[in-house]
Amino acid sequence: MTRMIVAGAQLGAIQKADNRESVVERMIELMNEAAAKGATMIVYPELALTTFFPRWYMPDRNEVDSWFEHEMPNRATQPLFERARDLAMAMTFGYAELTPDGHHFNTSILTNRKGEIVGKYRKVHLPGHDEYDTGRAFQHLEKRYFEPGDLGFRVWRNEGVIMGMAICNDRRWPETFRCMGLQGVELVTIGYNTPSVNSQMSAEGLEKRLFHSDLSLQAGAYQNATFVVGVAKAGVEDGHPLMGGSIIVDPDGFVLARAATEEDELIVAECDFEKCAFGKSTIFDFQRHRRIEHYGRITSQTGAIVEV
Numbered sequence: 300m301t302r303m304i305v306a307g308a309q310l311g312a313i314q315k316a317d318n319r320e321s322v323v324e325r326m327i328e329l330m331n332e333a334a335a336k337g338a339t340m341i342v343y344p345e346l347a348l349t350t351f352f353p354r355w356y357m358p359d360r361n362e363v364d365s366w367f368e369h370e371m372p373n374r375a376t377q378p379l380f381e382r383a384r385d386l387a388m389a390m391t392f393g394y395a396e397l398t399p400d401g402h403h404f405n406t407s408i409l410t411n412r413k414g415e416i417v418g419k420y421r422k423v424h425l426p427g428h429d430e431y432d433t434g435r436a437f438q439h440l441e442k443r444y445f446e447p448g449d450l451g452f453r454v455w456r457n458e459g460v461i462m463g464m465a466i467c468n469d470r471r472w473p474e475t476f477r478c479m480g481l482q483g484v485e486l487v488t489i490g491y492n493t494p495s496v497n498s499q500m501s502a503e504g505l506e507k508r509l510f511h512s513d514l515s516l517q518a519g520a521y522q523n524a525t526f527v528v529g530v531a532k533a534g535v536e537d538g539h540p541l542m543g544g545s546i547i548v549d550p551d552g553f554v555l556a557r558a559a560t561e562e563d564e565l566i567v568a569e570c571d572f573e574k575c576a577f578g579k580s581t582i583f584d585f586q587r588h589r590r591i592e593h594y595g596r597i598t599s600q601t602g603a604i605v606e607v
């Protein structure tokens with residue numbers, strides 16, 4: 300397959316009091332709209348089923364675990380999988396995963412058009428902190444509630460397209476895209492929950508936050524000759540604003556579709572995956588042009604070391 304209509308299903312705010320069933324109803328509504336527009340693949344945000352709970356400090360592990368899914372699909376999400384099967388819609392969405400042996404991950408899954416899970420990704424780059432931080436305007440406790448992902452950046456041939464997933468903060472790291480680029484990725488999907496303001500710098504507002512998101516997604520697309528879909532959970536959750544700015548980007552780095560609101564909103568674009576071939580065989584023909592003898596620091600060193 301070379302062409303596919305891809306939908307980005309931005310979700311508006313999910314309050315702490317909203318249950319998963321009500322969110323799944325909203326997701327199904329967006330899926331119906333996507334199908335009516337001819338889409339066969341739909342992308343939902345990070346932690347799509349609940350409010351962005353890492354903003355809340357919770358000393359009680361049982362309370363923390365109430366935000367996690369023990370299996371997928373489960374009772375709350377079964378209707379989404381059934382609707383996806385009925386509509387022959389491939390999908391990806393994020394959720395908090397609690398494994399049978401007690402591990403906690405910020406996860407996303409990928410399904411085919413039969414509603415079968417074909418891929419799983421666990422977020423590698425976890426931002427924030429692990430203890431209550433009085434210096435911040437609000438908390439971001441991903442390092443407290445999740446372990447770093449243990450599955451790496453894999454890709455899957457799904458419905459004829461080489462697909463890979465990343466989650467939110469991953470989009471700011473070029474390594475994320477390059478690991479998938481080196482496996483020939485043609486569609487990278489990235490759900491996110493990005494606060495509209497910086498908890499550590501009050502002067503940094505929405506305009507700069509949206510710019511940095513676009514910059515990262517567009518650069519990742521261009522430098523790896525791949526389509527990229529970035530999808531927000533947006534709006535004001537219990538007084539805390541999350542930015543929108545969901546976009547679909549082509550392999551030249553151009554934005555094909557952009558969300559205009561901070562609410563439930565569908566964006567769609569027809570993606571011709573043959574367009575990935577030009578960049579992959581010319582300026583970003585990795586086999587001909589990469590110089591790995593000079594890239595050793597990328598995997599042997601974590602932080603910057605200033606020696607001059």
Ligand code: CDV
Nearest residue numbers: 426439467468492493494
């Ligand atoms: N959910 C996230 O990973 N959010 C981060 C914020 C904390 C900066 C992001 O990179 O968008």
